[in-house]
C-alpha cells in the first residue's frame with residue numbers, strides 16, 4: 001500500500017537536501033517526492049508517497065516534523081484527495097499516424113503538444129492509473145523518451161489540510177512500525 | 189542601537205545566553221571572532237584537538253544541564269569536531285558549535301580550508317546554519333541555543349563565513365518567541381490514555397520499569413522514584429539512565445541489556461508489562477527484537493514521537509515530558525506490593541551474587557572490577573565519573589553504584605573512544621566542586637591524551653584512572669568469544685603512562701596489587717592538582733554477563749564459576 005504525505009516546508013536553501021538526507025539515513029522507502037511553490041512566497045510544498053510495505057508512514061511523519069524547516073506534515077491518505085501526475089511522452093509517429101494518435105490522446109484527455117517529422121510529444125495529466133493506461137497503449141508504438149513529474153496531492157473541500165485543529169500538536173501515534181531497523185547491530 | 193561586527197555579535201549573543209566558558213581552537217577563518225573574544229567576559233579553554241572541544245562542551249552540558257559551546261576554524265578544524273558532534277547527537281546532549289567558514293565570495297570554489305560543513309554535519313546535528321548575512325547572525329545563534337536545549341536536546345552548528353564575522357550591522361538581541369519546535373507535545377495527556385495505562389499497571393503481575401536518559405533530561409528523578417515506590421515495580425536502567433534511580437534502592441535492578449545484570453534481563457524477558465520512561469529501546473538494550481519481552485505489553489512515555497514503535501512495537505505510547513506525564517499518571521495508579529514477582533527477581537539476583545567476582549576468594553590478581561569497586565568505596569560513591577568506551581566502561585556501570593543524577597557521564601549511543609578525558613574537563617567546569625574521575629582504557633586514553641596539556645594549562649583538579657589491560661579489551665573479548673581467540677590488532681602497546689604524565693608535569697602512580705588501590709586513590713584525592721593512576725589489571729578478563737549482538741536477551745554468556 002501507499003500513503004500520501006503532504007509537507008509544507010520553508011523555502012530556504014538546503015531544505016530538500018535535509019529531507020532527502022533524512023529518508024536515506026533512516027532507510028525510508030519513498031516511492032516519489034515532488035516539490036513545488038505554494039501561494040505563500042516563503043513556503044514550498046512536498047508530496048511524498050511512502051511505500052508502507054517497508055516503511056511506517058507514522059515514522060516518516062514524525063521524523064519529518066522534527067526537521068526545523070518543516071512547517072507541517074499531514075498524512076492525507078484517508079482524506080478525499082485530488083491526486084495528479086503529469087507526463088510528457090515522445091513517441092515515434094510520421095504524418096500518417098497523426099490522426100490516430102490524436103484520437104487516442106482525446107480518449108485520455110491528453111494533448112499533442114509538439115509535432116516533428118517523425119515524432120510527437122503527448123502531454124497527459126491525471127491520476128497514476130490514467131497515465132499508466134496511456135503509457136501501456138503508447139508503448140507498442142515506440143516510446144522515445146518519457147518524463148513524469150511525480151504525484152501532487154490536495155485534499156478536497158474548503159479546508160486547508162494544514163489548518164485543521166491540532167495540526168500543530170502531536171496526536172498520540174498508534175505505533176504501526178515495529179522495527180524498520182529489525183536487524184540487530186553487531187559492532188563494538 | 190549599537191553597531192557591531194559579526195564577530196562581536198557572536199560574543200554578545202553568548203554572553204546573553206549565559207555562557208561563561210567556551211572550548212575551542214583558533215585558525216584563519218575564525219580569527220576575527222577570536223580577536224573580538226578578548227573584549228568579553230567569557231573564559232576560553234584552548235583544546236589540543238577540536239574533537240576535544242566538542243567533547244568538553246558535551247561534558248559541560250551533561251554535568252550542568254546547560255548548553256555547552258565549542259568553537260573551531262573552517263575545514264580541518266570543523267571536520268575534527270565531527271566525532272564530538274555525533275557523540276552529542278546520539279546522546280541528546282545540548283551543544284552549540286560555532287565554526288569559521290571561508291568568505292562568502294569564495295564558497296564553492298574549493299578555497300583554502302573550505303569544507304561544506306553544514307553538509308558534512310547535516311545528519312549529525314539537530315539543526316545547522318550557514319549564516320551568509322551578518323543581519324541574520326544574532327537570530328541564528330539565538331535559535332541555535334533554543335533548538336539545542338528544547339524538547340529532545342542535541343547539537344546545533346552555526347557556520348559563519350569570515351566576511352560575515354567582519355561585516356557590521358546594528359545589533360539587537362531578538363526577543364520574539366521562537367516557533368520551534370513547531371509541533372508540540374501536548375502538556376495534557378489524553379485522559380483515556382492515562383486511564384488505560386493505570387489499568388494495565390494495576391493489573392500487571394510482573395511489570396518492570398525501564399528508565400533512560402530522558403529521566404535526567406526531564407528532571408523526573410523524584411517522580412520516577414515516587415511512581416516506583418507506590419507501585420513497587422522494579423526498575424532497570426539503560427547505560428545513560430544510570431544515576432537517575434538510586435543504585436542501592438530495593439527496587440533497582442541495575443543496568444539491563446548486553447552487559448546488564450542477568451536478573452535485570454531475566455526480569456525484562458519474563459515481564460508481563462514494560463513501562464518505559466525516556467529510553468529508546470536501543471539494540472544494546474533489547475538484543476534480538478523478535479524475542480524481546482515477548483509476553484509484555486509495552487507502555488512508552490517519550491517526548492520524541494519518532495521513537496515510538498521505532499524498534500519495538502509499543503501498545504500504549506504516551507507522548508510528553510516525562511515529569512509532567514508522571515505527575516498526571518502516578519495519582520491514578522494503585523499502590524501495589526507484587527511480593528511474588530519481587531521475590532522471584534531476588535532469587536535470580538542471589539544466583540548472580542554467587543558469581544560476583546568481588547566475592548571470589550580464588551582470584552588474587554588485580555581485576556578491573558576490583559579497581560572500580562574500590563574507587564566507589566574510596567570516593568564514598570560520591571564521585572562524578574566520566575568513563576571512556578570499552579570493558580572498563582561496562583565494569584564501571586556494573587560496579588560503581590551511582591545514587592545521584594549527573595554522576596556518570598559516558599558516550600552511550602556512539603560509543604566514542606577518547607571521550608572521557610575531554611568530557612571530564614568540560615564536566616569539571618560545570619561542577620567545580622565535584623570529585624571528578626576519568627575512568628579510561630589504555631586504548632581510548634591514548635586517543636585524546638593530548639588533552640592532558642589542556643588540563644594542566646587550565647590548572648584543573650581531576651583524577652584519571654587508566655584501566656590498563658594491554659588490549660583493546662572489548663574487541664579482544666569479542667575475538668575471544670566469536671573469532672576463536674584470533675587477536676587481530678587488539679594487543680596494544682602503551683607509553684609508560686607515569687612518564688607520560690610526568691612530561692606534562694602531572695604526578696602519577698602505578699598500581700599492580702589490590703592492596704594498593706585504595707591508598708593510591710586516597711593519595712590522588714589529597715593532591716591539589718590532577719593525578720594519573722595507571723592500574724595494571726588482568727589482561728584477558730571479560731565482561732559478564734554478555735548477550736552476543738543480535739542474540740536473545742535471555743541468552744547470556746555468564747562468568748564461568750570455578751569448579752571445586
Ligand SMILES: Cc1ncc(C[n+]2csc(CCOP(=O)(O)OP(=O)(O)O)c2C)c(N)n1
Nearest residue numbers: 188578579580605629630631632660661662
Ligand atoms: C573511536 C572508536 N574506535 C573504535 C571503537 C571500537 N572499540 C570499542 S571498545 C574498543 C576497545 C577499547 O580498548 P580500551 O580503551 O583499552 O578499553 P578496554 O576495553 O580494554 O577496557 C574498541 C577498539 C570505538 N568504540 N571507538
Ligand SMILES: [Mg+2]
Nearest residue numbers: 629630659661
Ligand atoms: Mg584496554
